[in-house]
Amino acid sequence: MSQKKTVYIGPFIQCKTLTDLDICPNGMIGVDEGGRIAFVLRDERGRKIPEGDGWEDAKIVRIQDHGFFFPGFIDTHIHAPQYPNAGIFGKSTLLDWLNTYTFPLESSFADLATASRIYNRVVARTLSHGTTTACYYATVHVPATNLLADICQTRGQRAFVGRVCMHEMSPEYYRDESVETALRDSKACIEHVRKIDPEFDLVTPIITPRFALSCNTESLAALGKLHRELDLPAQTHISENPRECDLVRDLFPESKSYADVYESAGLLTPKMILAHAIHLTEEETALIRARDAKISHCPASNTALTSGRAKVRKMLNAGLNLGLGTDVSGGYTSSILAEAREAVFVSRHVAMDEGDEAKLSVEEALYLATRGGAKVVGLEDRIGGFEVGKMWDAQMIGLEAVGPETTELDQSAGPVEVFGKETWDDLVAKWVYTGDDRSTTAVWVGGRLVHAKEGFRL
Ligand SMILES: [Zn+2]
Known part of the structure:
Protein backbone atom coordinates (compact mmCIF):
# COMPACT_ATOMS: atom_id res chain seq x y z
CA MET A 1 0.00 0.00 0.00
CA SER A 2 1.43 3.37 -0.93
CA GLN A 3 1.54 6.15 1.62
CA LYS A 4 2.83 9.68 1.61
CA LYS A 5 6.52 10.09 2.38
CA THR A 6 6.80 11.06 6.05
CA VAL A 7 9.58 12.51 8.17
CA TYR A 8 9.47 11.79 11.89
CA ILE A 9 11.28 14.41 13.96
CA GLY A 10 12.20 14.18 17.62
CA PRO A 11 13.99 11.94 20.09
CA PHE A 12 14.14 8.28 19.21
CA ILE A 13 15.23 5.38 21.36
CA GLN A 14 15.86 1.75 20.43
CA CYS A 15 17.77 -1.23 21.75
CA LYS A 16 21.25 -1.41 20.30
CA THR A 17 22.22 -4.68 21.98
CA LEU A 18 20.76 -6.77 24.78
CA THR A 19 22.22 -4.39 27.35
CA ASP A 20 22.55 -1.04 25.55
CA LEU A 21 19.99 1.52 24.53
CA ASP A 22 20.60 3.76 21.57
CA ILE A 23 19.28 7.17 22.60
CA CYS A 24 19.12 9.89 19.98
CA PRO A 25 17.69 13.08 21.53
CA ASN A 26 17.44 14.97 18.21
CA GLY A 27 16.64 12.56 15.45
CA MET A 28 15.00 12.62 12.08
CA ILE A 29 13.76 9.49 10.32
CA GLY A 30 12.42 9.47 6.77
CA VAL A 31 9.89 6.81 5.82
CA ASP A 32 9.12 6.18 2.14
CA GLU A 33 5.83 5.40 0.39
CA GLY A 34 6.26 1.70 1.06
CA GLY A 35 6.56 2.26 4.81
CA ARG A 36 10.33 1.61 4.80
CA ILE A 37 12.92 3.68 6.63
CA ALA A 38 14.81 5.59 3.91
CA PHE A 39 17.15 7.69 6.05
CA VAL A 40 18.09 8.21 9.70
CA LEU A 41 19.73 11.48 10.77
CA ARG A 42 21.06 11.73 14.28
CA ASP A 43 22.62 15.15 14.60
CA GLU A 44 20.54 18.23 15.23
CA ARG A 45 23.11 20.67 13.85
CA GLY A 46 23.00 20.66 10.11
CA ARG A 47 20.01 18.39 10.25
CA LYS A 48 17.92 19.14 7.24
CA ILE A 49 15.32 17.20 5.35
CA PRO A 50 17.21 15.83 2.33
CA GLU A 51 16.48 17.52 -0.97
CA GLY A 52 15.26 15.66 -4.01
CA ASP A 53 13.21 12.49 -4.31
CA GLY A 54 10.19 14.46 -3.13
CA TRP A 55 11.24 14.68 0.49
CA GLU A 56 10.62 18.44 0.52
CA ASP A 57 6.89 17.69 0.21
CA ALA A 58 6.93 14.98 2.86
CA LYS A 59 4.50 14.97 5.73
CA ILE A 60 6.15 15.96 9.04
CA VAL A 61 5.33 14.24 12.33
CA ARG A 62 6.98 15.76 15.39
CA ILE A 63 7.21 14.67 18.98
CA GLN A 64 5.29 17.29 20.86
CA ASP A 65 6.48 18.42 24.29
CA HIS A 66 8.12 15.39 25.87
CA GLY A 67 8.32 11.94 24.43
CA PHE A 68 10.14 9.74 21.97
CA PHE A 69 9.72 7.26 19.14
CA PHE A 70 10.32 3.62 20.04
CA PRO A 71 10.14 0.46 17.91
CA GLY A 72 6.78 -1.32 18.03
CA VAL A 377 9.38 -14.44 14.73
CA GLY A 378 12.09 -14.50 12.04
CA LEU A 379 11.62 -10.85 11.02
CA GLU A 380 14.85 -9.37 12.40
CA ASP A 381 15.67 -7.98 8.95
CA ARG A 382 12.36 -6.09 8.76
CA ILE A 383 11.37 -4.97 12.28
CA GLY A 384 12.65 -4.42 15.82
CA GLY A 385 14.75 -1.29 15.27
CA PHE A 386 15.22 1.89 13.28
CA GLU A 387 17.79 1.01 10.63
CA VAL A 388 17.52 2.10 7.00
CA GLY A 389 15.58 -0.57 5.08
CA LYS A 390 13.50 -1.70 8.05
CA MET A 391 9.75 -1.13 8.17
CA TRP A 392 8.41 1.80 10.18
CA ASP A 393 6.77 -0.30 12.89
CA ALA A 394 6.90 2.26 15.65
CA GLN A 395 5.17 3.89 18.56
CA MET A 396 5.17 7.50 19.72
CA ILE A 397 5.48 7.67 23.49
CA GLY A 398 4.17 10.77 25.29
CA LEU A 399 5.42 11.92 28.67
CA GLU A 400 3.95 14.68 30.81
CA ALA A 401 6.23 17.57 31.70
CA VAL A 402 5.36 18.79 35.19
CA GLY A 403 6.14 22.51 35.19
CA PRO A 404 7.13 24.47 38.29
CA GLU A 405 3.61 25.89 38.60
CA THR A 406 1.77 22.65 37.81
CA THR A 407 -0.19 21.38 40.78
CA GLU A 408 -3.08 19.55 39.15
CA LEU A 409 -3.01 16.25 37.28
CA ASP A 410 -3.34 16.37 33.51
CA GLN A 411 -5.53 13.31 32.93
CA SER A 412 -5.04 13.45 29.18
CA ALA A 413 -1.24 13.26 29.37
CA GLY A 414 -0.71 9.74 30.65
CA PRO A 415 0.88 8.56 33.88
CA VAL A 416 4.60 9.16 33.17
CA GLU A 417 5.49 12.49 34.78
CA VAL A 418 8.73 14.31 34.02
CA PHE A 419 10.00 16.62 36.75
CA GLY A 420 12.99 17.83 34.77
CA LYS A 421 15.99 16.27 36.49
CA GLU A 422 15.66 12.87 34.82
CA THR A 423 18.24 11.52 32.37
CA TRP A 424 17.03 9.75 29.23
CA ASP A 425 17.76 6.40 30.92
CA ASP A 426 15.62 7.53 33.87
CA LEU A 427 12.78 8.45 31.52
CA VAL A 428 12.86 5.04 29.86
CA ALA A 429 12.82 3.34 33.28
CA LYS A 430 9.90 5.53 34.39
CA TRP A 431 8.03 4.60 31.22
CA VAL A 432 8.59 0.87 31.79
CA TYR A 433 7.60 0.99 35.46
CA THR A 434 4.84 3.62 35.48
CA GLY A 435 3.62 3.84 31.89
CA ASP A 436 0.66 2.19 30.19
CA ASP A 437 -1.39 2.64 27.00
CA ARG A 438 -2.14 6.25 27.99
CA SER A 439 1.54 6.91 27.20
CA THR A 440 1.16 5.41 23.72
CA THR A 441 0.19 8.42 21.64
CA ALA A 442 0.33 6.83 18.21
CA VAL A 443 1.31 3.54 16.57
CA TRP A 444 2.42 2.77 12.99
CA VAL A 445 2.85 -0.53 11.17
CA GLY A 446 4.72 -0.41 7.87
CA GLY A 447 4.27 3.37 7.88
CA ARG A 448 0.50 3.15 8.28
CA LEU A 449 -1.05 4.85 11.29
CA VAL A 450 -2.92 2.03 13.03
CA HIS A 451 -3.72 3.60 16.38
CA ALA A 452 -3.88 7.12 17.77
CA LYS A 453 -4.85 8.32 21.19
CA GLU A 454 -7.95 10.47 21.33
CA GLY A 455 -7.03 14.04 20.53
CA PHE A 456 -3.84 13.15 18.63
CA ARG A 457 -3.61 14.95 15.33
CA LEU A 458 -0.99 14.30 12.70
ZN1 LIG B 1 -0.17 -20.14 25.67
Whole structure:
Protein backbone atom coordinates (compact mmCIF):
# COMPACT_ATOMS: atom_id res chain seq x y z
CA MET A 1 0.00 0.00 0.00
CA SER A 2 1.43 3.37 -0.93
CA GLN A 3 1.54 6.15 1.62
CA LYS A 4 2.83 9.68 1.61
CA LYS A 5 6.52 10.09 2.38
CA THR A 6 6.80 11.06 6.05
CA VAL A 7 9.58 12.51 8.17
CA TYR A 8 9.47 11.79 11.89
CA ILE A 9 11.28 14.41 13.96
CA GLY A 10 12.20 14.18 17.62
CA PRO A 11 13.99 11.94 20.09
CA PHE A 12 14.14 8.28 19.21
CA ILE A 13 15.23 5.38 21.36
CA GLN A 14 15.86 1.75 20.43
CA CYS A 15 17.77 -1.23 21.75
CA LYS A 16 21.25 -1.41 20.30
CA THR A 17 22.22 -4.68 21.98
CA LEU A 18 20.76 -6.77 24.78
CA THR A 19 22.22 -4.39 27.35
CA ASP A 20 22.55 -1.04 25.55
CA LEU A 21 19.99 1.52 24.53
CA ASP A 22 20.60 3.76 21.57
CA ILE A 23 19.28 7.17 22.60
CA CYS A 24 19.12 9.89 19.98
CA PRO A 25 17.69 13.08 21.53
CA ASN A 26 17.44 14.97 18.21
CA GLY A 27 16.64 12.56 15.45
CA MET A 28 15.00 12.62 12.08
CA ILE A 29 13.76 9.49 10.32
CA GLY A 30 12.42 9.47 6.77
CA VAL A 31 9.89 6.81 5.82
CA ASP A 32 9.12 6.18 2.14
CA GLU A 33 5.83 5.40 0.39
CA GLY A 34 6.26 1.70 1.06
CA GLY A 35 6.56 2.26 4.81
CA ARG A 36 10.33 1.61 4.80
CA ILE A 37 12.92 3.68 6.63
CA ALA A 38 14.81 5.59 3.91
CA PHE A 39 17.15 7.69 6.05
CA VAL A 40 18.09 8.21 9.70
CA LEU A 41 19.73 11.48 10.77
CA ARG A 42 21.06 11.73 14.28
CA ASP A 43 22.62 15.15 14.60
CA GLU A 44 20.54 18.23 15.23
CA ARG A 45 23.11 20.67 13.85
CA GLY A 46 23.00 20.66 10.11
CA ARG A 47 20.01 18.39 10.25
CA LYS A 48 17.92 19.14 7.24
CA ILE A 49 15.32 17.20 5.35
CA PRO A 50 17.21 15.83 2.33
CA GLU A 51 16.48 17.52 -0.97
CA GLY A 52 15.26 15.66 -4.01
CA ASP A 53 13.21 12.49 -4.31
CA GLY A 54 10.19 14.46 -3.13
CA TRP A 55 11.24 14.68 0.49
CA GLU A 56 10.62 18.44 0.52
CA ASP A 57 6.89 17.69 0.21
CA ALA A 58 6.93 14.98 2.86
CA LYS A 59 4.50 14.97 5.73
CA ILE A 60 6.15 15.96 9.04
CA VAL A 61 5.33 14.24 12.33
CA ARG A 62 6.98 15.76 15.39
CA ILE A 63 7.21 14.67 18.98
CA GLN A 64 5.29 17.29 20.86
CA ASP A 65 6.48 18.42 24.29
CA HIS A 66 8.12 15.39 25.87
CA GLY A 67 8.32 11.94 24.43
CA PHE A 68 10.14 9.74 21.97
CA PHE A 69 9.72 7.26 19.14
CA PHE A 70 10.32 3.62 20.04
CA PRO A 71 10.14 0.46 17.91
CA GLY A 72 6.78 -1.32 18.03
CA PHE A 73 6.43 -4.19 20.48
CA ILE A 74 6.35 -7.83 19.39
CA ASP A 75 4.07 -10.19 21.30
CA THR A 76 5.48 -13.63 20.52
CA HIS A 77 2.66 -15.57 22.21
CA ILE A 78 -0.99 -14.57 22.65
CA HIS A 79 -4.27 -16.49 22.50
CA ALA A 80 -6.66 -14.09 20.77
CA PRO A 81 -9.91 -15.92 21.67
CA GLN A 82 -9.06 -15.94 25.38
CA TYR A 83 -9.04 -12.13 25.57
CA PRO A 84 -12.40 -11.84 27.42
CA ASN A 85 -10.90 -14.02 30.19
CA ALA A 86 -7.92 -11.74 30.82
CA GLY A 87 -7.69 -11.45 34.61
CA ILE A 88 -9.96 -14.43 35.25
CA PHE A 89 -7.97 -17.40 36.49
CA GLY A 90 -8.56 -17.64 40.23
CA LYS A 91 -6.13 -20.03 41.87
CA SER A 92 -6.10 -22.53 39.02
CA THR A 93 -3.02 -24.12 37.48
CA LEU A 94 -2.53 -25.01 33.83
CA LEU A 95 -4.56 -28.20 33.34
CA ASP A 96 -7.60 -27.23 35.43
CA TRP A 97 -7.43 -23.68 34.06
CA LEU A 98 -7.76 -25.07 30.52
CA ASN A 99 -10.87 -27.07 31.42
CA THR A 100 -12.49 -24.47 33.66
CA TYR A 101 -11.91 -21.24 31.78
CA THR A 102 -10.32 -21.75 28.41
CA PHE A 103 -11.98 -24.57 26.49
CA PRO A 104 -15.57 -23.36 27.18
CA LEU A 105 -14.67 -19.87 25.90
CA GLU A 106 -12.70 -21.05 22.86
CA SER A 107 -15.49 -23.44 21.84
CA SER A 108 -17.84 -20.44 21.47
CA PHE A 109 -15.88 -19.35 18.39
CA ALA A 110 -17.97 -21.70 16.29
CA ASP A 111 -20.18 -18.60 16.23
CA LEU A 112 -18.75 -15.98 13.88
CA ALA A 113 -20.49 -13.04 15.54
CA THR A 114 -18.75 -13.93 18.80
CA ALA A 115 -15.44 -14.27 16.98
CA SER A 116 -15.87 -10.93 15.23
CA ARG A 117 -16.66 -9.06 18.42
CA ILE A 118 -13.73 -10.51 20.38
CA TYR A 119 -11.12 -10.57 17.62
CA ASN A 120 -11.78 -6.96 16.64
CA ARG A 121 -11.40 -6.02 20.25
CA VAL A 122 -8.14 -7.88 20.90
CA VAL A 123 -6.46 -6.51 17.78
CA ALA A 124 -7.56 -2.95 18.57
CA ARG A 125 -6.46 -3.32 22.19
CA THR A 126 -3.02 -4.76 21.48
CA LEU A 127 -2.41 -2.06 18.85
CA SER A 128 -3.27 0.55 21.49
CA HIS A 129 -0.53 -0.97 23.67
CA GLY A 130 2.00 -0.52 20.86
CA THR A 131 2.02 -4.17 19.76
CA THR A 132 2.82 -3.91 16.06
CA THR A 133 3.41 -7.67 15.62
CA ALA A 134 1.50 -10.45 17.37
CA CYS A 135 1.78 -14.25 17.21
CA TYR A 136 -1.78 -15.39 17.65
CA TYR A 137 -3.21 -18.74 18.56
CA ALA A 138 -6.81 -18.83 17.32
CA THR A 139 -9.15 -21.81 17.89
CA VAL A 140 -9.89 -25.02 15.95
CA HIS A 141 -12.55 -23.23 13.86
CA VAL A 142 -11.61 -22.45 10.26
CA PRO A 143 -14.04 -19.56 9.58
CA ALA A 144 -13.19 -17.79 12.86
CA THR A 145 -9.45 -18.24 12.33
CA ASN A 146 -9.76 -16.82 8.82
CA LEU A 147 -11.71 -13.91 10.25
CA LEU A 148 -8.86 -13.16 12.69
CA ALA A 149 -6.45 -13.03 9.73
CA ASP A 150 -8.87 -10.66 7.91
CA ILE A 151 -9.15 -8.41 10.95
CA CYS A 152 -5.35 -8.17 11.36
CA GLN A 153 -5.09 -7.30 7.67
CA THR A 154 -7.85 -4.68 7.83
CA ARG A 155 -6.67 -3.05 11.04
CA GLY A 156 -3.05 -3.19 9.89
CA GLN A 157 -1.41 -5.32 12.57
CA ARG A 158 1.52 -7.51 11.53
CA ALA A 159 0.45 -10.95 12.66
CA PHE A 160 1.05 -14.66 12.65
CA VAL A 161 -2.27 -16.47 12.79
CA GLY A 162 -2.46 -20.12 13.80
CA ARG A 163 -5.41 -22.48 13.74
CA VAL A 164 -4.99 -24.59 16.86
CA CYS A 165 -4.60 -28.36 16.38
CA MET A 166 -5.91 -30.46 19.27
CA HIS A 167 -7.56 -33.85 19.39
CA GLU A 168 -6.20 -35.57 22.50
CA MET A 169 -6.97 -34.66 26.12
CA SER A 170 -9.47 -32.09 24.89
CA PRO A 171 -13.18 -32.09 25.69
CA GLU A 172 -15.63 -33.84 23.36
CA TYR A 173 -17.28 -30.51 22.62
CA TYR A 174 -14.07 -28.80 21.52
CA ARG A 175 -11.49 -30.73 19.53
CA ASP A 176 -10.39 -31.80 16.07
CA GLU A 177 -12.26 -34.91 14.98
CA SER A 178 -9.12 -36.67 13.80
CA VAL A 179 -5.57 -36.12 12.64
CA GLU A 180 -6.90 -35.93 9.06
CA THR A 181 -9.42 -33.18 9.79
CA ALA A 182 -6.82 -31.27 11.82
CA LEU A 183 -4.48 -31.27 8.82
CA ARG A 184 -7.22 -30.47 6.32
CA ASP A 185 -8.48 -27.54 8.41
CA SER A 186 -5.00 -26.18 9.04
CA LYS A 187 -4.31 -26.23 5.31
CA ALA A 188 -7.60 -24.40 4.67
CA CYS A 189 -6.48 -21.57 6.99
CA ILE A 190 -3.08 -21.40 5.31
CA GLU A 191 -4.77 -21.11 1.91
CA HIS A 192 -6.99 -18.32 3.17
CA VAL A 193 -4.00 -16.22 4.24
CA ARG A 194 -2.35 -16.90 0.87
CA LYS A 195 -5.45 -15.45 -0.74
CA ILE A 196 -5.62 -12.25 1.31
CA ASP A 197 -1.86 -11.64 1.57
CA PRO A 198 -0.01 -13.73 -1.05
CA GLU A 199 3.46 -12.50 -0.07
CA PHE A 200 2.72 -12.65 3.68
CA ASP A 201 3.61 -8.95 3.85
CA LEU A 202 1.49 -8.42 6.92
CA VAL A 203 -0.19 -11.69 7.88
CA THR A 204 1.54 -15.08 7.92
CA PRO A 205 -0.04 -18.44 8.71
CA ILE A 206 1.66 -20.36 11.50
CA ILE A 207 1.36 -24.08 12.18
CA THR A 208 0.04 -24.53 15.70
CA PRO A 209 -0.10 -27.84 17.54
CA ARG A 210 -1.55 -26.62 20.85
CA PHE A 211 0.95 -28.64 22.89
CA ALA A 212 2.23 -32.21 23.05
CA LEU A 213 -0.66 -33.39 25.24
CA SER A 214 -3.27 -32.13 22.75
CA CYS A 215 -1.66 -34.15 19.97
CA ASN A 216 -0.03 -37.55 19.49
CA THR A 217 3.05 -38.87 17.74
CA GLU A 218 1.17 -39.18 14.47
CA SER A 219 -0.31 -35.70 14.38
CA LEU A 220 2.88 -34.03 15.56
CA ALA A 221 4.82 -35.81 12.81
CA ALA A 222 2.22 -34.75 10.21
CA LEU A 223 2.38 -31.14 11.36
CA GLY A 224 6.18 -31.29 11.42
CA LYS A 225 6.11 -32.48 7.82
CA LEU A 226 3.77 -29.64 6.84
CA HIS A 227 6.00 -27.15 8.69
CA ARG A 228 9.05 -28.20 6.71
CA GLU A 229 7.35 -28.76 3.36
CA LEU A 230 5.67 -25.36 3.31
CA ASP A 231 8.57 -23.63 5.10
CA LEU A 232 6.06 -21.90 7.35
CA PRO A 233 6.69 -20.97 11.00
CA ALA A 234 5.28 -23.06 13.84
CA GLN A 235 4.40 -22.43 17.47
CA THR A 236 3.55 -24.52 20.49
CA HIS A 237 4.01 -24.75 24.27
CA ILE A 238 6.79 -26.53 26.12
CA SER A 239 7.56 -27.36 29.73
CA GLU A 240 5.11 -24.94 31.33
CA ASN A 241 3.87 -26.86 34.35
CA PRO A 242 5.41 -29.78 36.33
CA ARG A 243 2.24 -31.92 36.07
CA GLU A 244 2.13 -31.34 32.32
CA CYS A 245 5.80 -32.41 32.06
CA ASP A 246 5.03 -35.63 33.99
CA LEU A 247 2.13 -36.43 31.66
CA VAL A 248 4.27 -35.86 28.59
CA ARG A 249 6.81 -38.31 30.01
CA ASP A 250 4.02 -40.88 30.57
CA LEU A 251 2.34 -40.45 27.19
CA PHE A 252 5.49 -40.25 25.05
CA PRO A 253 7.64 -42.96 26.70
CA GLU A 254 9.72 -43.38 23.55
CA SER A 255 10.94 -39.75 23.78
CA LYS A 256 13.98 -38.78 25.82
CA SER A 257 12.43 -35.48 26.94
CA TYR A 258 9.65 -32.98 26.28
CA ALA A 259 11.88 -31.18 23.75
CA ASP A 260 12.62 -34.54 22.15
CA VAL A 261 8.88 -35.07 21.49
CA TYR A 262 9.01 -32.07 19.15
CA GLU A 263 12.45 -33.00 17.84
CA SER A 264 11.21 -36.48 16.87
CA ALA A 265 8.29 -34.88 15.02
CA GLY A 266 10.60 -32.64 13.00
CA LEU A 267 9.17 -29.57 14.70
CA LEU A 268 12.31 -28.34 16.42
CA THR A 269 13.61 -25.93 13.78
CA PRO A 270 14.74 -22.28 13.59
CA LYS A 271 11.13 -21.37 12.71
CA MET A 272 9.58 -22.94 15.82
CA ILE A 273 8.44 -20.68 18.70
CA LEU A 274 8.26 -22.50 22.02
CA ALA A 275 6.28 -20.76 24.75
CA HIS A 276 7.20 -20.88 28.45
CA ALA A 277 10.22 -23.28 28.60
CA ILE A 278 10.22 -23.04 32.40
CA HIS A 279 11.32 -26.52 33.43
CA LEU A 280 13.82 -27.38 30.69
CA THR A 281 16.73 -29.66 31.53
CA GLU A 282 20.23 -28.74 30.42
CA GLU A 283 20.05 -31.37 27.68
CA GLU A 284 16.81 -29.86 26.38
CA THR A 285 18.31 -26.36 26.44
CA ALA A 286 21.28 -27.64 24.45
CA LEU A 287 19.00 -29.38 21.95
CA ILE A 288 16.87 -26.26 21.45
CA ARG A 289 20.06 -24.22 20.98
CA ALA A 290 21.41 -26.72 18.48
CA ARG A 291 18.18 -26.55 16.45
CA ASP A 292 17.98 -22.75 16.89
CA ALA A 293 14.32 -22.98 17.93
CA LYS A 294 13.06 -19.82 19.62
CA ILE A 295 11.60 -19.15 23.08
CA SER A 296 8.66 -16.96 24.08
CA HIS A 297 9.03 -15.91 27.71
CA CYS A 298 5.63 -15.29 29.35
CA PRO A 299 6.33 -14.09 32.90
CA ALA A 300 2.84 -12.76 33.80
CA SER A 301 1.22 -16.04 32.83
CA ASN A 302 3.90 -18.12 34.55
CA THR A 303 3.20 -16.27 37.79
CA ALA A 304 -0.60 -16.17 37.41
CA LEU A 305 -0.93 -19.94 36.89
CA THR A 306 1.88 -20.67 39.39
CA SER A 307 3.69 -22.48 36.59
CA GLY A 308 7.17 -21.50 37.70
CA ARG A 309 9.97 -19.00 37.19
CA ALA A 310 11.67 -19.30 33.81
CA LYS A 311 15.44 -18.98 34.06
CA VAL A 312 15.87 -16.28 31.45
CA ARG A 313 19.50 -15.47 32.26
CA LYS A 314 20.47 -19.11 31.95
CA MET A 315 18.71 -19.39 28.61
CA LEU A 316 20.36 -16.20 27.34
CA ASN A 317 23.76 -17.41 28.54
CA ALA A 318 23.14 -20.70 26.76
CA GLY A 319 22.69 -18.74 23.53
CA LEU A 320 18.92 -19.12 23.11
CA ASN A 321 16.89 -16.44 21.36
CA LEU A 322 14.04 -15.10 23.48
CA GLY A 323 11.15 -12.71 23.09
CA LEU A 324 8.25 -11.75 25.34
CA GLY A 325 4.70 -13.12 25.18
CA THR A 326 1.62 -11.94 27.04
CA ASP A 327 0.05 -15.42 26.82
CA VAL A 328 -3.40 -13.90 27.25
CA SER A 329 -5.34 -15.17 29.16
CA GLY A 330 -2.96 -17.27 31.22
CA GLY A 331 -1.36 -13.84 31.39
CA TYR A 332 -3.71 -11.13 32.65
CA THR A 333 -2.34 -8.32 30.47
CA SER A 334 -2.34 -7.75 26.73
CA SER A 335 0.41 -5.13 27.11
CA ILE A 336 4.00 -6.01 26.26
CA LEU A 337 5.11 -2.98 28.30
CA ALA A 338 3.51 -4.61 31.36
CA GLU A 339 5.09 -7.90 30.35
CA ALA A 340 8.54 -6.26 30.25
CA ARG A 341 7.91 -5.10 33.82
CA GLU A 342 6.85 -8.63 34.82
CA ALA A 343 9.99 -10.04 33.20
CA VAL A 344 12.12 -7.71 35.30
CA PHE A 345 10.28 -8.63 38.51
CA VAL A 346 10.25 -12.39 37.94
CA SER A 347 14.00 -12.20 37.28
CA ARG A 348 14.38 -10.59 40.71
CA HIS A 349 12.56 -13.50 42.31
CA VAL A 350 14.90 -15.87 40.49
CA ALA A 351 17.79 -13.72 41.76
CA MET A 352 16.60 -14.17 45.36
CA ASP A 353 17.45 -17.87 44.96
CA GLU A 354 20.23 -17.81 42.42
CA GLY A 355 22.07 -14.53 42.87
CA ASP A 356 22.09 -11.10 41.29
CA GLU A 357 23.28 -12.25 37.89
CA ALA A 358 19.75 -13.49 37.22
CA LYS A 359 18.31 -9.96 37.37
CA LEU A 360 17.16 -8.51 34.07
CA SER A 361 17.57 -4.78 33.48
CA VAL A 362 14.97 -2.51 31.93
CA GLU A 363 17.13 -2.39 28.79
CA GLU A 364 17.23 -6.17 28.58
CA ALA A 365 13.47 -6.48 28.99
CA LEU A 366 12.94 -3.89 26.23
CA TYR A 367 15.37 -5.77 24.00
CA LEU A 368 13.30 -8.94 24.43
CA ALA A 369 10.17 -6.89 23.66
CA THR A 370 11.57 -5.58 20.35
CA ARG A 371 14.75 -6.95 18.72
CA GLY A 372 14.58 -10.22 20.63
CA GLY A 373 10.97 -10.73 19.57
CA ALA A 374 11.86 -9.86 15.97
CA LYS A 375 14.40 -12.70 15.92
CA VAL A 376 11.89 -15.06 17.52
CA VAL A 377 9.38 -14.44 14.73
CA GLY A 378 12.09 -14.50 12.04
CA LEU A 379 11.62 -10.85 11.02
CA GLU A 380 14.85 -9.37 12.40
CA ASP A 381 15.67 -7.98 8.95
CA ARG A 382 12.36 -6.09 8.76
CA ILE A 383 11.37 -4.97 12.28
CA GLY A 384 12.65 -4.42 15.82
CA GLY A 385 14.75 -1.29 15.27
CA PHE A 386 15.22 1.89 13.28
CA GLU A 387 17.79 1.01 10.63
CA VAL A 388 17.52 2.10 7.00
CA GLY A 389 15.58 -0.57 5.08
CA LYS A 390 13.50 -1.70 8.05
CA MET A 391 9.75 -1.13 8.17
CA TRP A 392 8.41 1.80 10.18
CA ASP A 393 6.77 -0.30 12.89
CA ALA A 394 6.90 2.26 15.65
CA GLN A 395 5.17 3.89 18.56
CA MET A 396 5.17 7.50 19.72
CA ILE A 397 5.48 7.67 23.49
CA GLY A 398 4.17 10.77 25.29
CA LEU A 399 5.42 11.92 28.67
CA GLU A 400 3.95 14.68 30.81
CA ALA A 401 6.23 17.57 31.70
CA VAL A 402 5.36 18.79 35.19
CA GLY A 403 6.14 22.51 35.19
CA PRO A 404 7.13 24.47 38.29
CA GLU A 405 3.61 25.89 38.60
CA THR A 406 1.77 22.65 37.81
CA THR A 407 -0.19 21.38 40.78
CA GLU A 408 -3.08 19.55 39.15
CA LEU A 409 -3.01 16.25 37.28
CA ASP A 410 -3.34 16.37 33.51
CA GLN A 411 -5.53 13.31 32.93
CA SER A 412 -5.04 13.45 29.18
CA ALA A 413 -1.24 13.26 29.37
CA GLY A 414 -0.71 9.74 30.65
CA PRO A 415 0.88 8.56 33.88
CA VAL A 416 4.60 9.16 33.17
CA GLU A 417 5.49 12.49 34.78
CA VAL A 418 8.73 14.31 34.02
CA PHE A 419 10.00 16.62 36.75
CA GLY A 420 12.99 17.83 34.77
CA LYS A 421 15.99 16.27 36.49
CA GLU A 422 15.66 12.87 34.82
CA THR A 423 18.24 11.52 32.37
CA TRP A 424 17.03 9.75 29.23
CA ASP A 425 17.76 6.40 30.92
CA ASP A 426 15.62 7.53 33.87
CA LEU A 427 12.78 8.45 31.52
CA VAL A 428 12.86 5.04 29.86
CA ALA A 429 12.82 3.34 33.28
CA LYS A 430 9.90 5.53 34.39
CA TRP A 431 8.03 4.60 31.22
CA VAL A 432 8.59 0.87 31.79
CA TYR A 433 7.60 0.99 35.46
CA THR A 434 4.84 3.62 35.48
CA GLY A 435 3.62 3.84 31.89
CA ASP A 436 0.66 2.19 30.19
CA ASP A 437 -1.39 2.64 27.00
CA ARG A 438 -2.14 6.25 27.99
CA SER A 439 1.54 6.91 27.20
CA THR A 440 1.16 5.41 23.72
CA THR A 441 0.19 8.42 21.64
CA ALA A 442 0.33 6.83 18.21
CA VAL A 443 1.31 3.54 16.57
CA TRP A 444 2.42 2.77 12.99
CA VAL A 445 2.85 -0.53 11.17
CA GLY A 446 4.72 -0.41 7.87
CA GLY A 447 4.27 3.37 7.88
CA ARG A 448 0.50 3.15 8.28
CA LEU A 449 -1.05 4.85 11.29
CA VAL A 450 -2.92 2.03 13.03
CA HIS A 451 -3.72 3.60 16.38
CA ALA A 452 -3.88 7.12 17.77
CA LYS A 453 -4.85 8.32 21.19
CA GLU A 454 -7.95 10.47 21.33
CA GLY A 455 -7.03 14.04 20.53
CA PHE A 456 -3.84 13.15 18.63
CA ARG A 457 -3.61 14.95 15.33
CA LEU A 458 -0.99 14.30 12.70
ZN1 LIG B 1 -0.17 -20.14 25.67
